[in-house]
């Protein structure tokens with residue numbers, strides 16, 4: 001619009017306040033929200049007083065006291081009363097609402113149906129956009145602890161499925177019927193479900209650590225029946241393991257008995273004296289002491305299935 005006077009007279013009460021107080025633009029807030037979502041694991045709570053994210057974002061924009069505390073007064077005709085709402089909250093809400101309209105985030109009501117939490121959550125589309133504006137390569141998606149609506153749907157399905165008595169750890173249809181995008185989502189769903197179930201800890205040694213920027217976890221989601229043998233991408237065929245123990249499990253240095261105690265290969269005796277040590281700690285021998293058990297999820301339904309473990313004992317483990 002070229003006519004400034006016309007624009008001013010047409011501008012809403014809210015618009016005028018935003019301009020007077022030199023508040024950030026909605027576009028700027030939208031981008032900042034996407035970056036914040038990435039840092040907060042893909043979810044942020046609804047905006048209300050006392051929510052950390054509200055102050056965090058205000059700090060990012062270096063808002064002054066006046067900008068933080070300005071409120072709008074709206075008259076509720078029906079009830080004949082004046083409702084006050086913080087201008088900053090409104091701006092955050094409108095930016096999030098606009099992201100939801102563009103399908104970059106799910107709305108709190110929508111997310112609630114999935115996680116029972118009222119949060120804004122990144123969608124896959126929003127995730128890609130957030131990575132782009134944060135200059136993080138898309139390949140990082142695999143290792144970031146960031147939730148997306150689509151992946152969360154898979155996680156929910158995996159953790160809520162009822163534990164089968166007769167479990168077949170092989171998915172014979174795995175290679176067919178799936179597009180690359182579908183299987184990438186499925187892989188991330190599997191990973192997310194496993195590492196959450198095991199609380200980001202190695203099931204063998206309990207190691208829990210993330211990167212200094214908090215963006216990536218060391219923990220890996222291991223298949224018991226490996227992917228290359230068409231092992232299923234589900235909770236009962238998975239374990240959360242640190243990299244060292246993931247490798248040692250995959251090459252058959254140890255396995256688990258039916259009571260989830262750890263069984264170490266007898267071949268450990270044949271190792272060179274200086275092998276398998278971190279300083280004085282003997283990495284494999286330590287596991288065979290005191291019939292050590294796996295560190296398992298809180299929910300028994302999520303424990304690895306005996307059929308998968310049995311396969312590992314017979315086909316991977318070196319007695």
Ligand SMILES: [Zn+2]
Nearest residue numbers: 202205242245
């Ligand atoms: Zn470990």
